[in-house]
Amino acid sequence: MSIALYRIDDRLIHGQVVVGWGQPLDCSFIVLVDDEVRGSDWEQDLYRMGVPPHIDVVFASVAEAAERLPAWEADPRVGILLVGDIDTAVALAARSDRVKRVNVGGIHHRAGRSERLRYVYLTDDEAAKLRRLAASGVEVTAQDVPTARALPLGDFL
């Protein structure tokens, strides 16, 4: 089944991912792609605490993820790949043509961002990056939980 979900979520591993998506997908591994977390054992331990023991967690830098994506895609188990921001998603897609679709799952409010959906706040620059990502051939949709409808980019930008 490989990577069933490529998700941008600024909370990274949290309940909505592990329970909301993990249960219905029968997820067996989570790949967290974040250069900062990859370099911190303490942060990795913290994120592992939220994951049941039957789910493997892999921490990777963008470069490592691009290299290992073919193996993860070939894994017979179901996996979820997480990035914390649009820049990381764009960087990964630029390094690997394996990224065919991206789920915008949670980008929260901060200064300079405006509301696009209840769970998606973007600056104009971030919105432009998502449009360029879509123009490059990646299917970009927004969907916080599996029971919601996946919204195409045009519906929220």
Place this chain on the structure above:
Amino acid sequence: MNERQPLRGVIVSHAAVAQALVSAVAAITGIDGVLVPVSNEGCDNDALSERLRQAVGQGPAVLFVDLPGGSCLTGSARYARQHADVAVVTGVNLAMLLDFVFHRDARPADAAQRAAEAGGKAIRVTA
């Protein structure tokens, strides 16, 4: 005289669980102003950290987190790592909070341990 400053309790939860627990404790004990609710609703990690900073204030505190994983825990653990007078306990329930509001003169780590024990004792299967 070296009196310990009473602990503040900060409940960190998804949605409105924290607020509901604060209300329940006040209704049962009549004690108000000791517990502060923090929801992760609409927060990224930085925003949750700011909510925690405002909720904890200056004094020592125990952070009562709803789940033993996820954004409420990661945010709380990061905050506690930077503040020696803040401890974290997960699996918050009403029983541990009721015990806590009457025992706020302990050190944060000791109070967190006591809360874990009080909360655990309340989990039973009735006949």
